[in-house]
Amino acid sequence: MSAAVAVALSAALGTAFGPVSTAVAADTAQETVVPATYRSTNLRASLLYAQSFAGGDGSGAQGVFHTLEGHSRWVWTRYADGESSDTPAPSAGSTYFNSGTGSDVLDYRYGDGRVDLWNAVDGTTSTVQVPSNQSVYGVFGTMVATNQTVTAADGTSTTIKRLLTPGTDGTTNELTVGGAPEGMVLGGPVRGDADGLVFRAKLDGSPRLALVDPKTGQVMSWTSALPSGTSLAIRASPDHIVAYAGGNATTAYVYSRADLAAAPVAVTLDSSVSTSGLGMVGDWIIHRSGGSGAVTAVPIAGGDPVTLLAGSNDGLSFSQEGTAVAVGRTGADDWGVQHITTGADGRPTVTLVK
Numbered sequence: 001m002s003a004a005v006a007v008a009l010s011a012a013l014g015t016a017f018g019p020v021s022t023a024v025a026a027d028t029a030q031e032t033v034v035p036a037t038y039r040s041t042n043l044r045a046s047l048l049y050a051q052s053f054a055g056g057d058g059s060g061a062q063g064v065f066h067t068l069e070g071h072s073r074w075v076w077t078r079y080a081d082g083e084s085s086d087t088p089a090p091s092a093g094s095t096y097f098n099s100g101t102g103s104d105v106l107d108y109r110y111g112d113g114r115v116d117l118w119n120a121v122d123g124t125t126s127t128v129q130v131p132s133n134q135s136v137y138g139v140f141g142t143m144v145a146t147n148q149t150v151t152a153a154d155g156t157s158t159t160i161k162r163l164l165t166p167g168t169d170g171t172t173n174e175l176t177v178g179g180a181p182e183g184m185v186l187g188g189p190v191r192g193d194a195d196g197l198v199f200r201a202k203l204d205g206s207p208r209l210a211l212v213d214p215k216t217g218q219v220m221s222w223t224s225a226l227p228s229g230t231s232l233a234i235r236a237s238p239d240h241i242v243a244y245a246g247g248n249a250t251t252a253y254v255y256s257r258a259d260l261a262a263a264p265v266a267v268t269l270d271s272s273v274s275t276s277g278l279g280m281v282g283d284w285i286i287h288r289s290g291g292s293g294a295v296t297a298v299p300i301a302g303g304d305p306v307t308l309l310a311g312s313n314d315g316l317s318f319s320q321e322g323t324a325v326a327v328g329r330t331g332a333d334d335w336g337v338q339h340i341t342t343g344a345d346g347r348p349t350v351t352l353v354k
Contacts, residue, residue: 042313042335043068043069043327043335043336043337043354044067044068044069045066045067045068045069045327045336045337045354046066046067046313046314046327047059047064047065047066047314047315047316047317047325047326047327048064048065048066048067048074048098048099048100048106048317049099049100049317054137054138054188054189054190054191055099055100055101055102055137055138055139055140055190056099056100056101056102056103056138056139056140056141056191056192056320057100057102057316057317057318057319058074058100058101058106058317059100059102059317059318059319059323059324059325060101060102060103060104060105060120060319060320060321061103061104061319061320061321061323062078062079062080062104062120062121063076063077063078063079063104063120063121064076064077064079064317064325064337064339064353065087065100065106065120066327066337068084071084071086073086073087073089074086074087074098074106075087076104076106076120077337077353077354079339079351079353082337082353082354084354085120087106087118087120088118088125090108090110091108091110094110094111095110095111096108096109096110096111097109099138099139100317101117101139101140101141101142102140102141102191102192102193102318102319102320103140103141103142103319103320104119104120104121105117105118105119105120105139105141105142106118106120107139107144109136109139113129113130113131113132113134114127114128114129114130115127115128115129115130115136115139115144117139117142117166126142126166127166127170127172128142128144128164128165128166128172129172130144130146130164130172131148133148134146134147134148134162135147135148137161137188137189138188138189138190138192140189140191140192140193140197140214140320141192141193141194141320142165142166143163143164143165143192143197143214144163144164144165145161145162145163145164145188145189145192145197146161146162146163146164147159147160147161147162147188148160148162160176160177161176161177161186161188161189161199162174162175162176162177163175163176163177163197163214163217175214175216175217176217177199177212177217177218177219178217178218178219179216179217179218179219179220180201180210180219181203181219181222183203183204184201184202184203184208184210184219184222185201185202185203186199186200186201186210186219187199187200187201187202188200189212190234191234191235191236191241192214192236192320193236193238193320194214194320195214195238195257196211196212196213196214196220196236196257197211197212197214198210198211198212198234198236198241199211199212199219200234201222203222204225206225206226207225207226208222208223208224208225208226209222209223209226209234209241209243209255209260210222210223211241211257211260221260221261222260222261223241223255223260223261223264224261224263226243226253227243227253227264227266229245230243230244230245230249230253232244232245232246233245233246233249233278235278235279235280235318236257236280237279237280237281237282237318237322238257238320238321238322239256239257239258239280239283239322240254240255240256240257240280240283240300241254241255241257241260242254242255242278242279242280242285243255243264244273244278246273247272247273247290248272248273248290249269249272249273249278250268250269250271250272250273251266251267251268251269252266252267252269252273252278252285252287253265253266253267254267254280254285254300265300267285267298267300268298269285269287269298269305270296270298270305271287271289271290271291271292271294271296272289272290272291273287273288273289273290277289277290277295277315277316278316279316279318279324280318280322281297281318281322281323281324281340281341281342281348282322282342282346282347282348283299283300283301283346284297284298284299284300284342284347284348285297285298285299285300286308286316286318286324286340286348287316288312288315288316288326292311293311293312293313293328294307294309294310294311294312295307295308295309295312295316295326295328295340296308297347297348306347306348308330308340308348308350309326309328309329309330309338309350310328310329310330310331311328311329312326312327312328312329313327313328314326314327314328322342323339323340323341323342324339324340325337325338325339325340325353326338326340330350330352334352336352336353336354337352337353337354338350338351338352338353339351339352339353
């Protein structure tokens with residue numbers, strides 16, 4: 001381009017758009033604003049062992065385990081800031097299985113009986129070695145519940161329940177479950193926390209629930225006969241145990257852990273329950289509709305249900321501390337990992353985590 005043409009073009013631009021800024025001409029740095037990138041699809045995430053029928057879910061006191069788009073393994077997302085961390089890779093070449101523990105601990109169960117317990121909060125790993133003659137029922141926090149079948153000389157068999165925990169020196173501590181009343185037959189544990197493990201039981205021909213002290217292995221208390229059909233699905237929170245009939249249940253029966261022998265409170269639900277969706281947060285039953293996927297809260301003391309989430313794509317995950325997590329939305333544009341806790345007024349509240 002000739003100098004004359006360049007001058008002419010410069011003049012034309014000045015005429016059309018105003019004079020060229022002297023600040024720009026002096027090469028002064030300019031701030032560039034990049035518009036935010038908006039998603040056109042929902043966050044793709046799925047909760048670890050959401051609402052399993054036995055054992056623990058994948059949510060804890062400080063975070064939740066789930067799948068996440070772009071990650072090949074489970075991640076743990078912290079409630080406080082929504083930061084997600086990849087979980088450790090399993091031992092190379094080993095067959096393993098992950099499950100929720102109702103806490104911020106993820107277990108890795110290996111074929112040789114080793115159970116590694118990775119704590120997402122501090123990044124440490126402890127280990128329980130399950131003896132070859134025992135089988136794992138479930139993992140609750142850092143406690144591994146097992147059973148062992150013992151055959152007597154006369155050929156009769158007895159199933160013994162054990163509670164295994166990691167020792168400080170790399171060994172495994174073991175407790176034998178006992179203290180059941182005469183005639184009670186203990187089944188397996190279905191829920192648990194640091195204050196009690198909930199075992200299925202049978203007494204006088206009727207299904208019951210028994211609470212076992214995890215520190216001593218002794219039965220502490222038990223329920224009266226469970227209402228018909230409710231022994232399938234059991235949930236526990238710090239203050240309550242709830243029994244219901246699983247998918248399509250319309251009534252839940254709430255027991256007080258402070259007085260397990262007392263009659264339960266029958267709570268009518270506002271809709272049928274999905275197979276993966278009922279538990280306790282404070283004094284409210286939180287459940288997911290089997291039809292719409294909406295998540296609602298029903299007060300134990302009676303009163304109108306409250307809609308917490310307009311929709312969700314997965315089951316609910318409950319922690320030992322009495323909180324819950326769902327992947328869903330409260331409105332039209334806040335789809336993500338939602339944390340359900342008890343508010344200052346005693347009512348459930350929802351916070352978007354990620």
